[in-house]
Amino acid sequence: MTTYLLKGVSLLGRDRTDLLLADGRITDASTAGAEVIDADGLVALPGLVDLHTHLREPGREDAETVESGSRAAALGGYTAVCAMANTEPVADTAGVVEQVWRLGRAAGLVDVQPVGAVTVGLGGEQLAELGAMAGSAARVRIFSDDGHCVADPRVMRRALEYVKAFDGVIAQHAEEPRLTVGAQMHEGSVSVRLGLAGWPAVAEEAIVARDALLAGHVGARLHVCHVSTAGSVEILRWAKRSGVRVTAEVTPHHLLLTDASAESYDPVFKVNPPLRTAEDIAALRAALADGTIDAVATDHAPHAVEDKECEWDYARPGMLGLETALSIVYQNGGLDWDQIAERMSRTPARIAGLADHGRDPVPGAPANLTLVDPQARWRVDPTALASGSRNTPYAGMALPGRVVHTFLRGEPTVFEGKATR
Amino acid sequence: MAQPTAAPHKVIIAGPDLARVVDRIAHQILERTGGARDAVLLGIPTRGVPLARRLATRIHAFEDFEVPVGALDITLYRDDLRLRGARAVGPTQLPPGGVDGRSVILVDDVLFSGRTVRAALDALGDIGRPRLVQLAVLVDRGHRELPIRADYVGKNIPTALREMVRVLLVETDGTDEVRLEPAPMGGQS
Amino acid sequence: MIRHLLSAADLDAGTATEVLDTAARMDEAIADREVKKLPTLRGRTVVNLFYEDSTRTRISFEAAAKRLSADVINFSAKGSSVSKGESLKDTALTLQAMGADAVVIRHPASGAPYQLAGWVNGSVLNAGDGTHEHPTQALLDAYTMRSRLGRVDGLSVAIVGDVLHSRVARSNVLLLSALGAKVTLVGPPTLLPLGIEDALASGTEVRYDLDEVLPGVDVVMMLRVQRERMEDAYFPSAREYTRRYGLDGARLRALPEHAIVMHPGPMNRGMEISPEVADSPRSTIVEQVANGVSVRMAVLYLLLGGAK
Ligand SMILES: [Zn+2]
Numbered sequence: 001m002t003t004y005l006l007k008g009v010s011l012l013g014r015d016r017t018d019l020l021l022a023d024g025r026i027t028d029a030s031t032a033g034a035e036v037i038d039a040d041g042l043v044a045l046p047g048l049v050d051l052h053t054h055l056r057e058p059g060r061e062d063a064e065t066v067e068s069g070s071r072a073a074a075l076g077g078y079t080a081v082c083a084m085a086n087t088e089p090v091a092d093t094a095g096v097v098e099q100v101w102r103l104g105r106a107a108g109l110v111d112v113q114p115v116g117a118v119t120v121g122l123g124g125e126q127l128a129e130l131g132a133m134a135g136s137a138a139r140v141r142i143f144s145d146d147g148h149c150v151a152d153p154r155v156m157r158r159a160l161e162y163v164k165a166f167d168g169v170i171a172q173h174a175e176e177p178r179l180t181v182g183a184q185m186h187e188g189s190v191s192v193r194l195g196l197a198g199w200p201a202v203a204e205e206a207i208v209a210r211d212a213l214l215a216g217h218v219g220a221r222l223h224v225c226h227v228s229t230a231g232s233v234e235i236l237r238w239a240k241r242s243g244v245r246v247t248a249e250v251t252p253h254h255l256l257l258t259d260a261s262a263e264s265y266d267p268v269f270k271v272n273p274p275l276r277t278a279e280d281i282a283a284l285r286a287a288l289a290d291g292t293i294d295a296v297a298t299d300h301a302p303h304a305v306e307d308k309e310c311e312w313d314y315a316r317p318g319m320l321g322l323e324t325a326l327s328i329v330y331q332n333g334g335l336d337w338d339q340i341a342e343r344m345s346r347t348p349a350r351i352a353g354l355a356d357h358g359r360d361p362v363p364g365a366p367a368n369l370t371l372v373d374p375q376a377r378w379r380v381d382p383t384a385l386a387s388g389s390r391n392t393p394y395a396g397m398a399l400p401g402r403v404v405h406t407f408l409r410g411e412p413t414v415f416e417g418k419a420t421r
Numbered sequence: 422m423a424q425p426t427a428a429p430h431k432v433i434i435a436g437p438d439l440a441r442v443v444d445r446i447a448h449q450i451l452e453r454t455g456g457a458r459d460a461v462l463l464g465i466p467t468r469g470v471p472l473a474r475r476l477a478t479r480i481h482a483f484e485d486f487e488v489p490v491g492a493l494d495i496t497l498y499r500d501d502l503r504l505r506g507a508r509a510v511g512p513t514q515l516p517p518g519g520v521d522g523r524s525v526i527l528v529d530d531v532l533f534s535g536r537t538v539r540a541a542l543d544a545l546g547d548i549g550r551p552r553l554v555q556l557a558v559l560v561d562r563g564h565r566e567l568p569i570r571a572d573y574v575g576k577n578i579p580t581a582l583r584e585m586v587r588v589l590l591v592e593t594d595g596t597d598e599v600r601l602e603p604a605p606m607g608g609q610s
Numbered sequence: 611m612i613r614h615l616l617s618a619a620d621l622d623a624g625t626a627t628e629v630l631d632t633a634a635r636m637d638e639a640i641a642d643r644e645v646k647k648l649p650t651l652r653g654r655t656v657v658n659l660f661y662e663d664s665t666r667t668r669i670s671f672e673a674a675a676k677r678l679s680a681d682v683i684n685f686s687a688k689g690s691s692v693s694k695g696e697s698l699k700d701t702a703l704t705l706q707a708m709g710a711d712a713v714v715i716r717h718p719a720s721g722a723p724y725q726l727a728g729w730v731n732g733s734v735l736n737a738g739d740g741t742h743e744h745p746t747q748a749l750l751d752a753y754t755m756r757s758r759l760g761r762v763d764g765l766s767v768a769i770v771g772d773v774l775h776s777r778v779a780r781s782n783v784l785l786l787s788a789l790g791a792k793v794t795l796v797g798p799p800t801l802l803p804l805g806i807e808d809a810l811a812s813g814t815e816v817r818y819d820l821d822e823v824l825p826g827v828d829v830v831m832m833l834r835v836q837r838e839r840m841e842d843a844y845f846p847s848a849r850e851y852t853r854r855y856g857l858d859g860a861r862l863r864a865l866p867e868h869a870i871v872m873h874p875g876p877m878n879r880g881m882e883i884s885p886e887v888a889d890s891p892r893s894t895i896v897e898q899v900a901n902g903v904s905v906r907m908a909v910l911y912l913l914l915g916g917a918k
Contacts, residue, residue: 192809195720195742195780265721309699311719313740497639497650497911507915509628510635515642547645
């Protein structure tokens, strides 16, 4: 194994130091024989951890594979991603989650931590074999029907209770389906004008409130996916104050883009939950800063061209996120580097139960880290992204902060801005 | 609508002379149509319409006889839509008796390439079947692109292509005058 | 002039007036003539691309294009569920290759004309997209108001019924407001989108009681209400809907003397409008159809005549 000496890094944006990477860890042993990397002024962060990634494999390898998604993740500064269960077949058995986990190992660019489905086939009715997935080689701890809401309150209650046995967490895609039949975008003045069926904020908030009450009642862990409204933030604030074991994530796009983007009718801006208003963005940014929202998660959702170059109503919801998340948060999150590390690495690693991730790059820690040039600006070119898809909403934007190197267990997965494999 | 401009120009016909030119055309029409008994004057918008009305007024003054007057817009019959784009469509108003079997006298301010008259003949053909069609113009500035000539010409004005003839009438422009000006981009049409 | 007509919001007061004036001139030009045809668009190709069955709208556009001597190609992408074959983009590329000068599109998905406009060089005319807009319907409605009442500016117009699902309502609110009319939307709250007072044009009013509104309007425009909306709990029953929001003889008599009754068609007689009202001389429903051709001629002329 090569030993690397990173010279002059700015640890979490603060003091300059050298980092020695040997045997998969950060050490303070002798630097003799180490390969020296000039990292002067690069910000060293613990490798980012994404709680919410759609890798599409198995089933939609034309949109993304575990390998292409892993490469996109590494280029975005990630060392671990949680792969959502809405694949074809659905990741609702030990077999499928182990397959995804192995594909991740084989790709070797990030640790791919499979998320297991809550219900069989995401059908919302019968619990999947949660224990079997937890006990599999993939060691599943997060369960989610993401893409669908676990809408039936009785099923949700049971799921929350059941996963307590192995310290699991239910990650809920909060969307009351009866309030979002045919919904296409945020319900508000823009949807009225565009004649697109509205997705009201209350459809999210009703589920967040219900689930917080359920989690409190049964003493279980709840994680709320992609919080998108100011109202949800208020409910979370109340729930946390009341002692409910609830965590929440927000996506980079919900921190930046509004429903006005839909005026182009370009389905690249169609996403679920939908882009909301400027007031929601302000509330989400404040909640991220004060910890009401615990983590940033990408909801990276690659889609094949034909699923996006079509009528808005027929387009699939979702946008790419892995390669742009850090820049978007750096630009718009109002966070310093230490807070970014907290929201994009340490906390998500803790929620996902990934002990080797989310640890600051100091001697003794696993060498999972990323180095960012805070001065660099880069222009988003959809054709230049490593993802198998092109559906980024940031095409053409110049973003600050570029990932220069990423290390997974002491080996570079990204070196000088390029994936190593 | 063309406004009187401050562009350098030469006055070819001044106010009172214009009235005399109209009188002369009115007399010629009476002569050559045997008293204009079956005549219909159709002005081509914009300035052909007031000219046609003036001719009718003068004929009435000379002969105490009402010649029916109408307007025939040719915008929708132009062949230069691709070249010059859509223009405001002018009014078309046929006199109650229509044009069938009548002597139609088309009236326009300036005769140039002949394309406007060609369009007017096409429009007329769609409207009815006149016994005969004649053309009266205030100014003939030459440069014909089609085998078309006027039956009544107020004044022949030899011009260069880089020039344009602008007719101003009290009814549309507040003053009577014919000017020779430098042509704008794209030339006169 | 603009290149595409995708939304009534593309038309400011000046441009809208230009369209209405042109339509009036065109009416005049072919009135009382045997040859109802003008050579204006000879050699131009207009494609009617219809993803929804709407014989009346298609025929209106077809008549308009043919009266201007354009070549008309009817491209019916029928088979309701977007006949899972060719994508809109592929169809657009085909039309582009055929050299369509204008594409008239009717589509069940809101915004489809916007996407089409990005894929073809010709002009795109929105002939109704989903629950978004139907700008030429608004133009013909304004034209009808102008010819019956002499003006649009200052009129008080009530639009009654299923505004939520109505592309006609959206286009009319935009256009009529731009032309200086005051628009009041009337219907059960379930069928009036939240926040519509400010979403389209300032000054739009929302009312729930039809009988309070009728005595003060110059125009009442009834929207088609589909019985199926009942199943989605928008209102309890057709009978109750008709009782509260249907225009019958008694309500007709509550209107001012001069007021007119409009309907974009097709009507649900007995639902939102009684046969007595539909057939009354104050109803403009038949005129609206004739005016549709004139207005669409004007739009085609002005869009295709946009100087290159
Ligand atoms: Zn989701």
